[in-house]
Amino acid sequence: MSVKPNLISQPASLGLDDVVAAETMLSHVDGQAGELIIRGHHLGELSDWPFEQVLELLWAGQTPDVLTAQDIGSALGEARVKAFRIMQPFLPGLRGLAPVEALRLLLSALPDSAREPHHILAVAAVPVFTAAIARQAAGLIPVAPNATLGHAADFLSMLRNEEPQADKVKALDTYLVTVSDHGLNASTFAARVIASTKAGLFSSVIGGLCALKGPLHGGAPGPVLDMLDEIATPARIEPWLEDALARGERLMGFGHRIYRVRDPRADVLKGAVSTLNDGSGRIAFASKVETAALALLQQKKPLRPLQTNVEFYTALLLEAVGFPRDSFTNVFAAGRMAGWTAHVLEQEQTGRLIRPQSRYVGSPCANLSGSL
Template sequence: MIIHTKSAAGLDGVAAAVTALSHVDGEHGELIVAGTRIGDLAERTDFEGLVARLWSAASAKPVNETDVRRWLGEARVAAFARMKTVLPVTDGVPTIEAFRIGVAGISPADGMPLEAAIVGAMPVIAACLVRQAQGEAPVEPDPSMGHAADLLRMMRGEVASDDEAKALDAYLVTVADHGMNASTFAARVVASTQADLAMSVLAGYCALTGPLHGGAPEPVLDMLDTIATPDRIGEWIDAALARGERLMGFGHRIYKVRDPRADVLKQAVERLGGRGTDLGFAAEVEAYARRALEIAKPDRRLDTNVEFYTAILLDALGIPRRAFTPVFAVGRSAGWTAHAIEQQRTGRLLRPTAIYTGAMPE
């Protein structure tokens, strides 16, 4: 006889790891990464500094920020040298899929930890694929530049302004880690088998491509484009909700209140000025959508999430929509590598059970 036990659908409320990396408080709308609230972190720390903090917490050993800066610069140079074998096989392949091929080809680099080779390769892969899709030659990285600034330079072929580099840096910091999300869990499952970090990160990226996880920022812009003018906001949103459609950029599995990352990115967009999406129009869409969702779904709090302002920020920086998910991965790779390191150091093979509901032999 099989005895069934209660199942937690979607593993809600099930603790699958003990971590020192990040804490998500969905009831109070708070995200703490490496001991600091995300808003304070985005203001005070750049991406390289956050990477050092995450790797230090994951390994329980101090990781020097200066070393991280040097490693990531050198890793970008090493990754660029390998792109000559990646670009021919990704020509004509959609960017989101081509990026997966590029990530699968990441290999260790001399003189640095594998996690540095992985995180350093991400912006190079993203930028080279964007240039290839535009019919332009790849741009060699500059190891002396910051991660965010060099990503924009490699993607555009020219140096970005300080404001633009700071805005992208704030984005990378904001999305670097977020508790036991789907892609981080996937990375930890693979790491728990003692597979190497590159395999864990590849699993994380594959999970990120799903529309219920990291694949939603692009449809936010599609929604804004479709609404087009302020006079159509109410009509379009009401009709979408009447059809039972999800409003992209609203609602979150964990947060019962506003996603704290949305405000961080909104501030970053505002500092850029009036580039890209009309901020006034976007604010009107956001306000109406929040009111409409409150009326349509009074039993659920569906507030603005990180994807709404991610889309607007990346658009303001001139990053093509097809590259939104790869650029998300540039930031999240810091968290994936840290979680994989922590899992292999403190965890065991992740092997949950399942409740069998099929037929039994006579």
């Protein structure tokens, strides 16, 4: 008998473009209008909020406890102290690992089975682990968290082992808020799929981190700085960009899968970067590169909407506040953990396993004798 595969008649969307795979109250991305809405607020409205207040917004109604931003700040401080203690035995095993791989290992030490608010520990742990990973790679001893500090301030304190400057704390806070959630992006979708199996919150967000690691998602901000380093001087801006486009190379920090106009996160981060001391001239130089790149892209690729995306000013901001560029993906995870945890909590409430279909395009089955 001939066994026929179960084929689906609808046309497949290989990247799931325009396929609605979940209903969420958390965020909405309008790529045509260039808008990001997080629980009823445009991103621009949230840009001055502390990260703890955005966590209150994202987690509201998702857990039995009703926590204010102040409650969350206190809980995060205590959880950072706990995460630092959990981390200690694993530090020797981090040597030789890339920063994001080290973060993955440390998050794996957090048990899904423990009876405690996992979402708080997950958000608290990433800055602790990220700072310790960066310091150990530089031959320095990890710095213990200060539970009395705000989340962004303690992140910088653990990284630099000094009292952080107010403008840098504010810039990092804005960054964490800006990348906190962004619709059903690849890492958030991965986290929701895992959550739908009831695997647990830490298993789910680790899956999110593994997706974020890819250069087509969160692994790309560092190359923006590589591009600026290669251009080096104002006189080389246009020739360098012209040559790159002639070779068919992508200009890092420009273009986005969803946005057909300028990424709204780029504007928020550009505003945050502009408040930082630019003694090196790096930010002013980058602004000239951005202007020249946008003009060339419009000239060379008039039919493709290639505007500045979140990567461009992410790289400048994180460099300016003191993070090494190989830590950028981990810092991205520190902000996006807010969204991952909220989506995991939301998905767990549905109780529904995510199980899409696929279209079989392989060879037909051979004729077989006998019964199956």
